[in-house]
Amino acid sequence: MANVVETFFSGSVSRHVTYVLLFVSLAYTQNTVVFQPSFLTTTGPAVTAFLLGNTSDVSLKLRTVSPSNSTGSVGPPSCVVEATRWVLTREPMGKNAVRIQLRLNQILRLCGENDTTGDCCSERLCVLETLQVSACVGSTPQASLLIQATIHAQLFPKSTGYDNKTVIPNQVYQPLGSCPCDLTFSVCDVRCCCDKDCSSEDLNLFESHCLLGPFGGQVSPAPDYQCSVQSAENSPDWFPFLCVNSPPENNPYLGHFYRGDTIASRPRPSFQRPTLSAPVPVNLYVQGSPIVTLNNQYFSIPQRVFGQCVNGAPVAFLKNFKVECETLLRSCPAGSPLQTLPADLGTRVMNGQGGDVVVDVTDDVATDLSQFISESKAVASTGERLVCENVTLALDYKFYWKGNSITGIALTRTVGTIISNVSVALTTRYSAVFLNGDSMAEANSGNPGYQVGRPVIAGVLDNDSDSIQKTSINIWKPVHDGLCSTAEKNAVLFGENSTSGCLLPVSRQNLPQCNLLRDTVANLQAALITHVAKKGNPDSFTLTDWLNISFVTLNSSTITEDSAGACRGIPSHQHIYVWSLITGLVEGSPQREIRDLQISYSLSTWALDCGGVDFSSCAETQLFPITSSVTFIDIPINVGPPNTRFQINFTEYDCDRNDVCWPELAFPITKSYTGEPYSQSLAKGMILVFFFITASILGTPWRQIRQVWHGAAL
Structure with missing residues (x-):
C-alpha cells in the first residue's frame, strides 16, 4: 500500500x-x-x-x-x-x-x-x-x-483483501456511508482518511492529500442556511429566524435512487503520467500560440529564456520581441546561429489555413561593426589573428498576418567579417515584428482603462490621414559607459515612477558657446510626441481617445548672463507628470484613465571644476548629467462638497458617531426605509400612532386623570 x-x-x-x-x-x-x-x-x-x-x-x-x-x-x-x-x-x-x-x-x-x-x-x-x-x-x-x-519503506498490510468486495446498501433509505471511499474490506484505501483500517503510519503518508467532499467522508462546506454555520458577527438580518436546524448527514447526496451493487476492488490505483506530444498543427493561429513549421516542429528564433540566450525558443503568434545576445569569440564560429546559410533559414512555415509560406531571406552586409562589437579582451594564446567571414550579426524577422493566419515572412540577415588581433565580445541582435499590412501588431495597455505596468501610449498627429500614429513616451536607459551618445531609451510604464539619465561630455572649447550647448541639451531632451491616449485601447482614427500633451516652455528671461567657464539655464532635467483617475471597475479590476500629461524642464548651471585654478588650466573634457523622471499622480474621486463646521462638530443626531440614534426611532416612516413604498409605510405608521392614542385615552391612565378632574370640579 x-x-x-x-x-x-x-x-x-x-x-x-x-x-x-x-x-x-x-x-x-x-x-x-x-x-x-x-x-x-x-x-x-x-x-x-x-x-x-x-x-x-x-x-x-x-x-x-x-x-x-x-x-x-x-x-x-x-x-x-x-x-x-x-x-x-x-x-x-x-x-x-x-x-x-x-x-x-x-x-x-x-x-x-x-x-x-x-x-x-x-x-x-x-x-x-x-x-x-x-x-x-x-x-x-x-x-x-x-x-x-x-x-x-514499503508497508504491506497483514491482510491483502484484494479478493474481497464491498456491498453498497440500498440508497433509497440511507446515505452512501460514513466513509464512502472505504472500498476494500480490512485494507487501508489510499487517500481515504476516514478508513478505519488505516494506521497512524499510513495516514502520515497521505493525510495532506485526503479525498474531499461527501465521497471522502466530508460533507463540506455546510450551506449558509444551516443554523450552525452563522455567527453573531457575520449573521445576515434574517438570522436566526429563518435558519434551518438539520444534522450534517442530511446532504444532497442522500438517497440516490438506484439499487446497490457490488464493486470489485482493484489492487492499486493507477496514476498515469501524461506525456507531452509533438506540436499539433492548428487550423487557425491565435495570439500567443506557437508558430509551427511544415515538418511539425516549432519555428524558433534565438531568444532569452530564464535570463539566458538560447537558440531554440519558439516564436509566439502576434508577440513582438527584440533581444541581444553576447558571445565571447576566441575562435571563428562554425555552427548556428552565428554561422547560417540562406538555404537553412528559408523554412516553410504553416500559415494557419492549411497551407504554408516560405521565409524570404535578404542579406545585408555590415561594414561598420562598432554596434556589434562592444569590447575586446587580450587573447590568452599565441595571439593569432582572428579572421571570421560571413558571421551572422542580426536576424530581423517580419511576419505579415491577416485574421488568424500568416500571409508572408521576410527575414533580413545581417552578416559581416570580423578581423581582430584580440578576442572580441560579439553582440548579436534578434527581433520579430508582426505586421498587419504596414502597421505593427502592438498589444494594448488595457481594456479599456490602463493597467499598472503597461506602457503609456503616445502618438503623433498625421495631418494627411487625420489619424494618430502610435508611439511611446521614453526616458533614458544608460548602457555600457553611461554616455548619452550610446544610451538607449525605455518606455514609460503606467503607474511606475522612475528616474534615469546619462552623461554628456563637455570640453573646455564647447563651454563658452552656451547658446549652442543649451540647444544641444534641449534637442537631446526634446520629445516629438504631441498626444497621449486617455485609455489603454485607443483608436488611431478617433481623436476623442487622445489628449494634447502640455509642454511647459522655458522662460528665457529667467536665464541670467553667462560667465567665464559657466553656462546658466541648461535644461538638464526633464519632468513628466501624469494625472490619472479611476473611472470604474471591470470584473473587479480598476480602470484608470489619463486626464493630463505635462512635460517640463528644470534649468541648471554647468561649470567646469577647475580646482581653484584658472579656467584655461582646467581639464579638457568633463561629464555633466542629463536626467529625466516620470511621476504619476492619482486624482482623488470627488465625493461631494465638504462638511460644514456644524456637521463636523454636531454629533447628537449622527447615527455613525453616536451610541443613541434618535432618528432611527421613527425609521419605518422615514424616506430612508426602502423595504416598501413610502406611502404605505407612512400609512402604517399613522395607524400605529392612532392605536397608541386610542389606547392611551381608553386605558387606565386617562381614566385616573378624568377622576381627578371631576373631583377637583366638585
Whole structure:
C-alpha cells in the first residue's frame, strides 16, 4: 500500500518536473553544459533530469555527498567515481540534450525479524542521502546536479483483501456511508482518511492529500442556511429566524435512487503520467500560440529564456520581441546561429489555413561593426589573428498576418567579417515584428482603462490621414559607459515612477558657446510626441481617445548672463507628470484613465571644476548629467462638497458617531426605509400612532386623570 502512495508522490513530482524540462529542452545554450533542473528532491526510487548543451565529450560521475554542518554546502563537484546503490543511465534526446535517469538498486521492503539478506530497509525511513551527478570533460567538472533523496519503506498490510468486495446498501433509505471511499474490506484505501483500517503510519503518508467532499467522508462546506454555520458577527438580518436546524448527514447526496451493487476492488490505483506530444498543427493561429513549421516542429528564433540566450525558443503568434545576445569569440564560429546559410533559414512555415509560406531571406552586409562589437579582451594564446567571414550579426524577422493566419515572412540577415588581433565580445541582435499590412501588431495597455505596468501610449498627429500614429513616451536607459551618445531609451510604464539619465561630455572649447550647448541639451531632451491616449485601447482614427500633451516652455528671461567657464539655464532635467483617475471597475479590476500629461524642464548651471585654478588650466573634457523622471499622480474621486463646521462638530443626531440614534426611532416612516413604498409605510405608521392614542385615552391612565378632574370640579 505504501508503495502505491510513494508512486503517487513520485509521479506528482516527476510530472511537474517533466513539464518544465520538456519546455526548457526545446532550447540549448551556446558553448555551455547545464543540468535542468540543477537541484531535485525525490521520494521515489527513480529520478529524471536533463543535460543540455554540447554533450559529445561529457562523461557522468555519481557520488554521495554530505552537506557541511556550518555552511550547508556540499562542496565543489568532483569527477571521482564512488560506489553507490543507485544505477545511472543516460539516453540521448537529440543533438544537444541527454536524459539522465537514476534508479535505486535496492528493494524497499521493510526487513523482518530474521531477515539476513541485507537487501531491505532496516528502518521506515529507508533512504536519506544527497547525491551529486557531475558532468565531466576529462577530469574537469563542467556542471553538477544535486539530488536530495528521502524514501520510506514499503508497508504491506497483514491482510491483502484484494479478493474481497464491498456491498453498497440500498440508497433509497440511507446515505452512501460514513466513509464512502472505504472500498476494500480490512485494507487501508489510499487517500481515504476516514478508513478505519488505516494506521497512524499510513495516514502520515497521505493525510495532506485526503479525498474531499461527501465521497471522502466530508460533507463540506455546510450551506449558509444551516443554523450552525452563522455567527453573531457575520449573521445576515434574517438570522436566526429563518435558519434551518438539520444534522450534517442530511446532504444532497442522500438517497440516490438506484439499487446497490457490488464493486470489485482493484489492487492499486493507477496514476498515469501524461506525456507531452509533438506540436499539433492548428487550423487557425491565435495570439500567443506557437508558430509551427511544415515538418511539425516549432519555428524558433534565438531568444532569452530564464535570463539566458538560447537558440531554440519558439516564436509566439502576434508577440513582438527584440533581444541581444553576447558571445565571447576566441575562435571563428562554425555552427548556428552565428554561422547560417540562406538555404537553412528559408523554412516553410504553416500559415494557419492549411497551407504554408516560405521565409524570404535578404542579406545585408555590415561594414561598420562598432554596434556589434562592444569590447575586446587580450587573447590568452599565441595571439593569432582572428579572421571570421560571413558571421551572422542580426536576424530581423517580419511576419505579415491577416485574421488568424500568416500571409508572408521576410527575414533580413545581417552578416559581416570580423578581423581582430584580440578576442572580441560579439553582440548579436534578434527581433520579430508582426505586421498587419504596414502597421505593427502592438498589444494594448488595457481594456479599456490602463493597467499598472503597461506602457503609456503616445502618438503623433498625421495631418494627411487625420489619424494618430502610435508611439511611446521614453526616458533614458544608460548602457555600457553611461554616455548619452550610446544610451538607449525605455518606455514609460503606467503607474511606475522612475528616474534615469546619462552623461554628456563637455570640453573646455564647447563651454563658452552656451547658446549652442543649451540647444544641444534641449534637442537631446526634446520629445516629438504631441498626444497621449486617455485609455489603454485607443483608436488611431478617433481623436476623442487622445489628449494634447502640455509642454511647459522655458522662460528665457529667467536665464541670467553667462560667465567665464559657466553656462546658466541648461535644461538638464526633464519632468513628466501624469494625472490619472479611476473611472470604474471591470470584473473587479480598476480602470484608470489619463486626464493630463505635462512635460517640463528644470534649468541648471554647468561649470567646469577647475580646482581653484584658472579656467584655461582646467581639464579638457568633463561629464555633466542629463536626467529625466516620470511621476504619476492619482486624482482623488470627488465625493461631494465638504462638511460644514456644524456637521463636523454636531454629533447628537449622527447615527455613525453616536451610541443613541434618535432618528432611527421613527425609521419605518422615514424616506430612508426602502423595504416598501413610502406611502404605505407612512400609512402604517399613522395607524400605529392612532392605536397608541386610542389606547392611551381608553386605558387606565386617562381614566385616573378624568377622576381627578371631576373631583377637583366638585
